Amino acid sequence: MDAIIRLVDIRKSFGPAPVLRGVSLDIERGRTSVVLGPSGCGKTVLLKHVIGLLQPDAGEVLFDGQNLAGLTEKQLYTVRTRFGFLFQGGALFDSMTAVENVMFPLIEHASLGRVEIRDRAMECLTVVGLKDFAARMPADLSGGQRKRVALARAIALQPEVILYDEPTTGLDPIRSDVINELIIKLQQDLHVTSLVVTHDMTSAFKVGDRLIMLHEGRVLADAPKDEFARIQQPTVQRFIRGEADEEDLASLRNADLSESIETRTEEQ
Numbered sequence: 457m458d459a460i461i462r463l464v465d466i467r468k469s470f471g472p473a474p475v476l477r478g479v480s481l482d483i484e485r486g487r488t489s490v491v492l493g494p495s496g497c498g499k500t501v502l503l504k505h506v507i508g509l510l511q512p513d514a515g516e517v518l519f520d521g522q523n524l525a526g527l528t529e530k531q532l533y534t535v536r537t538r539f540g541f542l543f544q545g546g547a548l549f550d551s552m553t554a555v556e557n558v559m560f561p562l563i564e565h566a567s568l569g570r571v572e573i574r575d576r577a578m579e580c581l582t583v584v585g586l587k588d589f590a591a592r593m594p595a596d597l598s599g600g601q602r603k604r605v606a607l608a609r610a611i612a613l614q615p616e617v618i619l620y621d622e623p624t625t626g627l628d629p630i631r632s633d634v635i636n637e638l639i640i641k642l643q644q645d646l647h648v649t650s651l652v653v654t655h656d657m658t659s660a661f662k663v664g665d666r667l668i669m670l671h672e673g674r675v676l677a678d679a680p681k682d683e684f685a686r687i688q689q690p691t692v693q694r695f696i697r698g699e700a701d702e703e704d705l706a707s708l709r710n711a712d713l714s715e716s717i718e719t720r721t722e723e724q
């Protein structure tokens with residue numbers, strides 16, 4: 457496999473709590489890899505390691521063969537310009553219009569004139585189907601439109617790798633599908649490498665070439681899409697089907713909710 461990103465036995469704790477407990481992953485160049493896992497399992501933490509926003513306690517992150525730990529701040533900055541990052545929640549600048557948001561990284565990093573920057577930003581908005589919304593403020597856009605503006609901003613510098621943190625979370629199925637189609641289109645048209653973290657199974661199976669599941673700080677499953685669904689591992693199967701653990705269900709069934717509500721009312 458031609459791996460553009462390699463994570464080698466990454467460990468990361470915040471205080472006493474280990475989040476990543478030895479994660480090794482190879483992300484294939486030009487393909488879409490999807491990292492799955494429940495909320496709080498460390499998906500965002502993993503993505504932040506990939507662009508050096510977090511450093512591992514142990515283990516190595518290699519980008520195109522270079523160990524990020526050996527880079528100066530300046531070299532790391534250059535590496536980051538090869539990435540587009542769609543942050544969880546979109547994170548647009550509220551005081552700027554859609555097109556100004558997309559122009560922002562170009563003003564910061566590209567040596568282009570103002571007119572060329574605006575043209576390039578409009579091109580990116582066109583790719584995501586929002587060229588008629590260029591002058592809108594983020595507050596006047598829907599959640600799905602805001603994500604698409606954030607995606608236009610993420611592709612402005614023509615990145616080689618796009619990292620997507622929960623690109624479809626909080627969107628209805630139709631809007632989610634628009635984002636899924638965009639992820640596929642960007643990968644096909646621009647030949648980018650995509651790394652998507654999500655707990656949306658529909659999205660994972662639609663966009664992913666390879667699916668990886670994180671569980672309790674480790675990689676529990678890692679397989680090409682068509683093999684992934686056949687992995688006979690109970691935790692993987694439950695996650696695919698969206699079913700809770702039997703033990704968790706049993707303790708829920710046994711809990712007497714009416715009693716605890718009464719007790720709480722009396723206490724107040």
Ligand SMILES: Nc1ncnc2c1ncn2[C@@H]1O[C@H](COP(=O)(O)OP(=O)(O)OP(=O)(O)O)[C@@H](O)[C@H]1O
Nearest residue numbers: 470475493494495496497498499500501502544655
């Ligand atoms: N900077 C930090 N300091 C302390 N704890 C952190 C920090 N960043 C993340 N954590 C903790 O690490 C764990 C994993 O967080 P992370 O944001 O990676 O989860 P996630 O898998 O992305 O969840 P979600 O699907 O809800 O976005 C959580 O328990 C979180 O509270």
Ligand SMILES: [Mg+2]
Nearest residue numbers: 499500544621
């Ligand atoms: Mg997250």
